[in-house]
Amino acid sequence: MLQTPGALSAAVSNTPAESAAEENAIRDHIVGNLYSCAADIAARAVRRPPQQTDWNRRIDDVITSRRLGFPIMLALLGGVLWLTVAGANYPSKCLCTCLFWFQDRLTDFFRWAGMPGWVHGLLVMGIYRTVAWVVSVMLPPLIIFFFLFALLEDSGYLPRVAFNLDRVFKKAGGHGKQSLTMSMGFGCNAVGVMACRIIESPRERLIAVLTNVFVPCNGRFPTIIALSSIFMGGAAAGSNGLPAASAAVAAMIMTGVAVTFAMTWLLSRTLLKGVPSCFILELPPYRKPQINRILLSALLNRTAFVLARAVLVAAPAGAVTWVLANVHAGDLSILDRIACRLDPFGHAIGLDGFIVTAFIMGLPANEIVLPILVMGYVSSGTLIEPQSLEALKTLLMEHHGWTWLTAFSTMLFSLLHFPCGTTLLTIFRETGSIKWTLFSLFMPLLIGILVTLTLAQSVRFLGFG
Secondary structure (H helix, E strand, O other), X not given: OOOOHHHHHHHHHHOOOOOHHHHHXXXXXXXXXXXXXXXXHHHHHOOOOOOXXXXXXXXXXXXXXXXXXXXXXXXXXXXXXXXHHHXXXXXXXXXXXXXXXXXXXXXXXXXXXXXXXXXXXHHHHHHHHHHHHHHHHHHHXXXXXXXXXXXXXXXXXXXXXHHHXXXXXXXXXXXXXHHHHHHHHOOOHHHHHHHHHHXXXXXXHHHHXXXXXXXXXXXXXXXHHHHHHHHHHHHOOHHHHHHHHHHHHHHHHHHHHHHHHHHHHHHHHOOOOOOOOOOOOOOOOOOOOOHHHHHHHHHHHHHXXXXXXXXXXXXXXXXXXXXXXXXXXXXXXXXXXXXXXHHHHHHHOOOOXXXXXXXXXXXXXXXXXXXXXXXHHHXXXXXXXXXXXXXXXXXXXXXXXXXXXXXXXXXXXXXXXXXXXXXXXXXXXXXXXXXXXXXXXXXXXHHHHHHHHHHHHHHHHHOOO
């Protein structure tokens, strides 16, 4: 039976201090009684034909069960990520070929027009090449990921994900809907931050915004996958290479999720204390997805918006990178001198000066970190792509002395370092606060430094690296 107001007020008055846990228990008790009362009324008033099967309930009994709910959810997420990465390879290569073919035509035009070399370098090899790289790497995976995500959303499955994870996020001090925003972050952290609007509580919304940066986005996957394939996959014998590399990538993903939960717990008990809000979720019925609406949502509302912001911040980054790589101070370029200055710090955290410089220069877009690193190593003065993983392996291991510790530290730092410029811009737009935007910049950077510093120094102290 539903409690009367008098009984409720008596229960409240009998509590000595009204702690947050007691308030939450009372609130849950009220909601539970409401649903129990509603279920009792429905059971007495609604009559179904004996032969009618409630497929929604039967499916939910499996998808939201404690035993199968999480495995099904992880399998679907793994499938979405695999389709995103594998399905985007060929379109990315085709798009890259087309965009860089047009770069060659621009070069021919600048030569025909008699433009100075520095103008061609700044506009074509700096700005255009960087934008072309970002577009070719980002666009196909974004389209695939957002389409698959919208497919799950339109079919009615995503609310079940929030239902399954609500208990876990509640224990961490977050909100159940944060599971949806975290999932969106796998495609793009900026989109994950925008998706935090679905969380009604301002405090829990801010927690979701600040912790979304620990989810590995599409821009970080190329670096993580390439290094996993070279060092973890290459270290495994024979046919075990691909499973070993896949396991390393999966370990990085789970590390990001674990740090997300840990920082949610820490923020909810320090800077952003408060009483967890109630999460009342009415599960919608399963339905046939509307492909036309999904395509419109995936392409226009999400992909085009994120890509436009990425290009906005990547273009000036390309110009700055080209200038630093081509303007010399003495016998070294400015980029080389910055790397030399940062080398002691980089060595302390398991990296080197060029890796740290690449991450700093890759602030506008995570997609250009690896190309900038290769550019610095070969001193080419322009953004380049290694022709194959074998060529990249030779460059890193034989010419610059990379070890498994360097690769693992780089993967961890790529996972945990500051978010890209597009995400920072989105955080500022969503929060309207410079303070929280700067916090979202330096908080993950500090965590990334502490984690890699601890790892590098521990491994060296034990004599393993």
